[in-house]
Amino acid sequence: MLKQLRFKNWRNLRDxxxxxxxxxxxxxxxxxxxxxxxxxLKFMRDANVKGLEKLVAAMGYTTIVSNSxxxxxxxxxxxxxxxxxxxxxxxxxxxxxxxGRNFPFNYARGLVEGDVIFEDKTxxxxxxxxxxxxxxxxxxAVEIEQRQRELRTxxxxxxxxxxxxxxxxxxxxxxxxxxxxxxLYILESDGKNMLFSLEFMLDAYPELFKEFDQDAxxxxxxxxxxxxxxxPETREIELRLYEETKKLAPTISMGTLRSLAMLAAIHSLNMxxxxxxxxxxxxxxxxxxxxxxxxxFIEEPDAALNxxxxxxxVELLRGYVENPDGTRxxxxxxxxxxxxxxxxxxxxxxxxxxxxxxxxxxxxxxxDYIHDIWLKDGEYGLGEVWLTNLFGGTNP
Amino acid sequence: xxxxxxxxxxxxxxxxxxxxxxxxxxxxxxxxSVRMAGKTGGISRLAxxxxxxxxxxxxxxxxxDCIAVLxxxxxxxxxxxxxxxxxxxxxxxxxxxxILVHQTIESWLLADSGVCQWLKQKLQNWDxxxxxxxxxxxxxxxxxxxxxxxxxxxxxxxxxxxxGDAYSPSMKVALKHLKDAPxxxxxxxxxxxxxxx
Numbered sequence: 001m002l003k004q005l006r007f008k009n010w011r012n013l014r015d016x017x018x019x020x021x022x023x024x025x026x027x028x029x030x031x032x033x034x035x036x037x038x039x040x041l042k043f044m045r046d047a048n049v050k051g052l053e054k055l056v057a058a059m060g061y062t063t064i065v066s067n068s069x070x071x072x073x074x075x076x077x078x079x080x081x082x083x084x085x086x087x088x089x090x091x092x093x094x095x096x097x098x099x100g101r102n103f104p105f106n107y108a109r110g111l112v113e114g115d116v117i118f119e120d121k122t123x124x125x126x127x128x129x130x131x132x133x134x135x136x137x138x139x140x141a142v143e144i145e146q147r148q149r150e151l152r153t154x155x156x157x158x159x160x161x162x163x164x165x166x167x168x169x170x171x172x173x174x175x176x177x178x179x180x181x182x183x184l185y186i187l188e189s190d191g192k193n194m195l196f197s198l199e200f201m202l203d204a205y206p207e208l209f210k211e212f213d214q215d216a217x218x219x220x221x222x223x224x225x226x227x228x229x230x231x232p233e234t235r236e237i238e239l240r241l242y243e244e245t246k247k248l249a250p251t252i253s254m255g256t257l258r259s260l261a262m263l264a265a266i267h268s269l270n271m272x273x274x275x276x277x278x279x280x281x282x283x284x285x286x287x288x289x290x291x292x293x294x295x296x297f298i299e300e301p302d303a304a305l306n307x308x309x310x311x312x313x314v315e316l317l318r319g320y321v322e323n324p325d326g327t328r329x330x331x332x333x334x335x336x337x338x339x340x341x342x343x344x345x346x347x348x349x350x351x352x353x354x355x356x357x358x359x360x361x362x363x364x365x366x367x368d369y370i371h372d373i374w375l376k377d378g379e380y381g382l383g384e385v386w387l388t389n390l391f392g393g394t395n396p
Numbered sequence: 397x398x399x400x401x402x403x404x405x406x407x408x409x410x411x412x413x414x415x416x417x418x419x420x421x422x423x424x425x426x427x428x429s430v431r432m433a434g435k436t437g438g439i440s441r442l443a444x445x446x447x448x449x450x451x452x453x454x455x456x457x458x459x460x461d462c463i464a465v466l467x468x469x470x471x472x473x474x475x476x477x478x479x480x481x482x483x484x485x486x487x488x489x490x491x492x493x494x495i496l497v498h499q500t501i502e503s504w505l506l507a508d509s510g511v512c513q514w515l516k517q518k519l520q521n522w523d524x525x526x527x528x529x530x531x532x533x534x535x536x537x538x539x540x541x542x543x544x545x546x547x548x549x550x551x552x553x554x555x556x557x558x559x560g561d562a563y564s565p566s567m568k569v570a571l572k573h574l575k576d577a578p579x580x581x582x583x584x585x586x587x588x589x590x591x592x593x
Binding site: 367369370373374380384385387388389390396 | 428429430431432433434448449451452453455456
């Protein structure tokens, strides 16, 4: 599981460390940096999927760093994991050193397990990469190299295929034309390919689709039947919701579609996923089993949701994370501005982003005295107390 | 004056008004709003939560900071003054010094020369006005086609000169105490309470 995120000079996150729990809720005023955290995870994932060089070229300098000058000229993202079959934590990091605002720039990868450094984060090299595409620090002893490869393989599996990242404005379509394509396992950050994934799940893993369908109908009580059909001629995929037997819902609301996308993101992780690790040409294609940890990061999941379903939604999330039989370890990160939604979380699950007068963000936990003064007798919910401005994370 | 005023108020907009008045008076102080938990507004809610709000603020305030409690002495809302009495008792428990003002904070805005000029009103003491908020809203509506609830308050603030204490005794008293900046500061009460003192 992902244990800790550390950002240095990543936009307004000058030097921020965030310890994660199974469910982590990020709160903060507008422009406090919640989306920058989301984008940081996406950047690390996409750097592994698309390649760092292409990613930076596509994004441009100004979307990577803040507008203010960088003290030491290095943008760093460091993510720490546990559960790598050893007692030590594994930290994977990416460091970008810019000299000016254009290519070329220097980068370094870091890979540390416990006290063992496999890839040295101070070893900067230049992009574009000149000697082949191998993106790994070479020259290690054989036994270390094997472990290094194992770690990288696991990390890539985690990054590439196990992070479902839904951005704030995600809004899947209720119908997709036959010419559109998309990933079958991982949702785009706008949720656009939800129907592809659900159609595939229905065809290939009907028992998993049934689980998704049950959760969807439990959350959205107005939905009695959920059907995904593909037109035989146009190949268009359509989502149909029936409110009663054979009574087709005249429209499908944004809240309903967003709910389905969030559940699809979670349930898609339960499908075994084939993965061709072209990165390591010597390795055979892999199957990533559902037992592999999965991370779901959803920005503003409560947007367009009726307050009446928020509690049920959080109960569902807890069910996925608690994972009683230990077969599907899942971790969830959420952002919210909604005090009603926050009422359903524990103080220790919340991280408060606070922007200082210098424009940079710090992150803190909710202090214990908030529980002692406000929460212990149950009279007030956490979200209600958030409104007092006494633990931060609100607009001035 | 350095430090921060932690302003506990019924209404979030009170913080904006206090900030604007201090800014107009060239007083450099940061004002942090302490809001009520749950729904905003209501003296009964403030009375019920004040102890918790003060206790929590005491945990986060720095030595140079002070706490101010601002509430309306709206007798229509609290004719028996039960909530005001509870607020006063809470202040006493925490050894809080009280600064008492008349009615709602809008009487301070009405006594401001910049606002009066803008609204074409004679300068006078509005502390005796039974409902200063309603009066200000009416003047805005009649003179500027504005409403307090839809941008009018911001327009008023932009015309503040911060000299309302020349005509508003309650504002004068409040500012005197703000200037003294004790560790814990209470602004609130009403005419009756002031006379009782």
